[in-house]
Amino acid sequence: MKVRSDEAKNKTEIQDTAGRGKRVEEEFKKSEEFYRFLTDQSIMGMQVIQGGRIKYVNHATALITGYTSEEIMNWGPDGYRIVLHPDDLPYVMEQAQKKQTGDLNVVANYTWRIIAKSGEIKWIESFSKTALFEGSPADFVMMIDITKRKQAEEKYRNIFENAEEGIYQSTPEGRFIIVNQSLARMLGYDSPEEIISNVTDIARQLYVNPEDRAKFTVLLEKQSLTRNYEVCFYKKDGSTIWVSLTTRTVRNEKGEILYYEGIAADITDRKESVERLRNALGGTVRAIASMVETRDPYTAGHQRRVSDLARAIATEMGLPGDRVEGLRVAAIIHDIGKLSVPAEMLSKPSKLTKIEFSLIKTHAQSGYDILKDIEFPWPISRMVIEHHERIDGSGYPNGLIGANLLLESRILAVADVVEAMASHRPYRAALGIEPALEEIQKNKGILYDAAVADACVRLFRHKGYKLT
Structure with missing residues (x-):
């Protein structure tokens, strides 16, 4: 009986072992099929x-x-x-x-x-x-x-290498990472490799005014994209070139700046043309201003002082240099329309009648009509016609409100009021600078742009500005 029991036990163990082996084989086959399915898909x-x-x-x-x-x-x-x-x-x-x-x-x-x-x-x-x-x-x-990725890379490599504009990447510390041939050629270098290896401090070696680089990087930190930033660079031979930079900031997932990349365009010819035009315009503008003040001796120096103050306000507000210059030119001839007003009315020592005042008020429109067909680099005629407008619409000649007025026009309006009140007029003595500042403070946000009024007051009360 014991022999039979052992035989049965052994038989069962053999069957169990065979069964386990079969199951393992099946599992292995399933696993193999599964991974083959994955690789085939x-x-x-x-x-x-x-x-x-x-x-x-x-x-x-x-x-x-x-x-x-x-x-x-x-x-x-x-x-x-x-x-x-x-x-x-x-x-x-x-x-x-x-x-x-x-x-x-x-x-x-x-x-x-x-x-x-x-x-x-x-x-x-x-x-x-x-x-x-x-x-x-x-x-x-x-x-x-x-293949498609390589084709795209080749397409953009061709654009990069054959673009007329300079293309670059640079580190925040001031080294170039990549540069195309156009930028190298623009700056007088033989190859991208030469400029990358030789220019190790962009601010010191390229920027004529190194502080412009600091201003530029501050703008990029705030805005991430800066368009048409005009700056003067040194070329390899020491000569200078004007370039316009359009640049964006590239950051990592933590928001840290990795590098800057952008486009540089040579604007030297344009800058020199504008400078020649400005020089030519300068003499004409001064002649026009002098004609107005000759007919109205009591306002002699008024336009010059308004121009100086307007330029100071615009600078205090952070306007770009080109816009400041345009405002200066407009301000120095803002009363050109008075050429159409009878001289005796301009120098009348008593209060003007309503009819006379209405005639005086036409000078803004007359000034626009004189200047509108002259091709200035700035909207001079518009600043002239708007310099007596007020942001609440109560000004003249068109009753425009703040949103429709150039910022330069709003600055010119404040500068004109302050200078006029502070200076002598045929019909009254000078009121002085304090009453003028009180006027624009009292009516800021009503008649005058609030930011412009605040900048003007800061100049006189905190920065020592004086009308001269």
């Missing part, structure tokens, strides 16, 4: 290469190369030579040899080209790793088709 080409022969290839590899999986599997030793581009063949085979021999200097990730079955040349990026496969070392290679 992947958009990344995958191969196993062992002893120079391809042991496994997925569907994505077939799609990339244009050969069927069966064709690829039937390739002989080093079969990949069939698709490797001749120019890249030596490098790829060198890396494959290093990997097979265990060379530590092997490159695991690189790009190369293949010639697909259709004859199309494709760019490939591959990743490889050596591991055991069926008990022996093998290369597991994954590859993706990066």
Whole structure:
């Protein structure tokens, strides 16, 4: 009985062992099928290469190369030579040899080209790793088709290299990262490499006024994008060039600045043309101003003082230099329309009648009519016609409100009122600067732009400005 019991026990153990083995085999088969399913569904080409022969290839590899999986599997030793581009063949085979021999200097990730079955040349990026496969070392290679990315890179590289404008990237510390040929040529260097290696401190070596670089970087920190920032640079030979910079800030995920990148345009010719025009206009403007003041001796110096004050207010408010200059020119001839007003009315020592005052008020429109067809670099005629407007619409000649008035016009209006009240007039003695400041403070935000009024008061009360 005991013998039979042992036989039954042994038989049961054998059956259990066989069952476990079968289950393990089934699980392994399921696992193998699962991973094969994953690799076959992947958009990344995958191969196993062992002893120079391809042991496994997925569907994505077939799609990339244009050969069927069966064709690829039937390739002989080093079969990949069939698709490797001749120019890249030596490098790829060198890396494959290093990997097979265990060379530590092997490159695991690189790009190369293949010639697909259709004859199309494709760019490939591959990743490889050596591991055991069926008990022996093998290369597991994954590859993706990066042809479209390479084409896009080539397109933008052509734009970068052939653009007429200078293109650059620079560090916050003041070194160039990349520069195109146009920028190198613009600044008198033979190549991008020369300017990158020689210019190690942009603020000191390029900027004629290094503080402009500091102002520029402050703007970029605040705004992330700055357009048409005009600055004077030194060229390699020490001569100067005017450039307009349009630049953006590139930050990391923490918001820290990585670098600046932008475009530089040579505006030297434009700047010199404007300067010549300004010089030519300067004499004309002074002559016009003198004509007005000759007819109205009591306001002699009024336009000059208004111009000086308007320029100081605009500077205090942070207006760009070009706009400040335009305002200065407008202010120095803002009363040109008085040429159309009878001289005796301008110098009348008593109070004007309503009819006379209404005639005086036409000078703003008359000034516009005189200047409107002259091609100034700034909206001079508009500033002239608007200098008696008030932000609540109570001014003349058109009753415009604040939003419709140029900022320069609002500045000119305040400067005109302050100077007029502080100075002598034919019909009254000078009121002095304090009553003038009280007037604009009392009516700021009503008749006068509040920011302009505040800037004007700061100049006189805190910064020592005086009418001279």
